[in-house]
Amino acid sequence: MALSDLDDKTLVSMVLKGRSSAFEDLLKKYHDRVYRLAFRLLGNTQDAEDVIQDVFTQVYLSLKSFKGNSSFYTWLFRITYNVSITHRRKRKNVISLQTGQGTDSAPEIALASDGSAPDLNLDREENKALVEKALGMLSIEHRACLIFKEVEGLSYEEIADSLEIPVGTVRSRLFRARLELRDILQKLGGTETK
């Protein structure tokens, strides 16, 4: 059986026993999701890459504290969220000192073609870009909730676990995030989303 076929808890226990290739497997398994999450939260690739490095370093160092009560990826996403928040705060301070501006600008767009017809693809891409931009304009708490739910496919409980908030708060926050997103999309004039 290949290491990559093992479940997360087994891989974690192997890392704790000193088998670092298991850590490599965890990293390979989740790096794209962590990167995607960081990118969505921070809005640019450079910050996302900085964050993912910090996240996995932190994961390795604090793996002992992972008790296995929750799933590994919710724990990982929690770290990603916290590191992203910290990174954003630091970055905001630096940028506001340098230019007097924050980081809440529209994010870079990194979309993958899905092989559809060109015109349909264009519409879809435009729409994606619009949603991406709208998402970037949400508050980071709302953004995180929406991304966790819609992009990462987490349940309310898992989101609650990742963000360390009650399930009820997840519900209301998610709803508000959706309303906020709807408002922004309408303001941005997205045809499909109206």
Added chain:
Amino acid sequence: MLSENEKLLIAGLVDEQLSPAERINAERLIKCSPEAVRLLELLRKDSKEVQLLKTFKVPAGLSNRVLVKCRQNVRGLRLSSSADSSWYQYAALMAAASVLFIAGGISYLCIQLFVNVGDPTNSGLANNENKEKSLEKAKPIFAKTSDTNLIQDKALNEKNMASAKPDLLKNEPDRSQIQSNEKARQKDGLLAAPSHEIISLTKVETPFPMLVRAEDLANAAESKFWSKTLKNEKSIRLEMVTKEPVRFLNQLKMQLGKNGFLSFSDVGTLVNLKNKSEKSSLGHLVYFEINNPEELSSLLGRNLPVTKEKEKASKAAPKNGNAVALDWIVISAATPNDSKLLKSVVGVDLLDQKNESRPSGFDSKSKSVKNALVLTYSQGQSLATSSEVKQFIEARKLAVPGKLRVLLVLRAES
């Protein structure tokens, strides 16, 4: 106008996160409220739009960059804290060693008791010495050294496989070496891979002994691996673990032939190899000398079927003459125990370089001679009198000094 709770209910329906009771309420609401229907449609539409963001390009080589960065970060942090934790690691290793020692002792006593009870003619403490001798004969000649045991057990446990312990440990464990190796690994954190992971982290020079999965070895750049691993070694022991050692030995012998080695085997070995008798009491060894470690890659590398390709191997069995897969290779420096072993089996310590005498008429043409000793034998059997073994030893005297001496031990995976 929908209330806040009703809106949350509709949102929950979109997310499919409602309890059965809530779901009934939400569906009832949709049936009677057009506003609820409109909200549901909008939320579903937005949800789909956001879900499209799943398609996302991750930069090429990101995972490697992250791994490198992690190693840099972790190394610095680990080195600064290693001094505080070293006593803990030492204590843990000592505890593990003690448990193993006690367990071994208990097993030994149990076996002794069993032998005493089962044989009425030899009961009593007075005959213990005879019992020990008979037990000594009964244990496998190539019983794993305990340092190898530790590492292999660790690896096998990690694979959720039950590791079979040898009945008795033949040699005293070299605990200090294991401890220092373990400490060295842990000190370097991520940079120091555990022994069996040298393949995935080839930049790391891991102290012996190391256990390598054959499938990793087959996928790696073998020659680079061997040259890196054995660059300062003069004599090594390779313990190869397979399910069918005799059949594997056959394959290995053929492999040696393909690589220009002339194999020397006594008659008994040839009979065993021909019959392919997988008796647990049989010991198997191959001894050869090579000019550089890279040669091992062609001998032990991709040309031999490994576990990962076990299925393929078994499918190809009729054509390849029942190819046997190799599971693990334990690489270690040759120890005095290996010297003892060689001395007991072939009568000469082939690993000993100090007392080596070269004949005066040393022939430089013999550089091209590549000989290998391939033996399978019963417990306690000495093959020193075998003419083939004598021939090998004689031929070896003409060999060029400074070669890498390889003692290859085949062991059955229980």
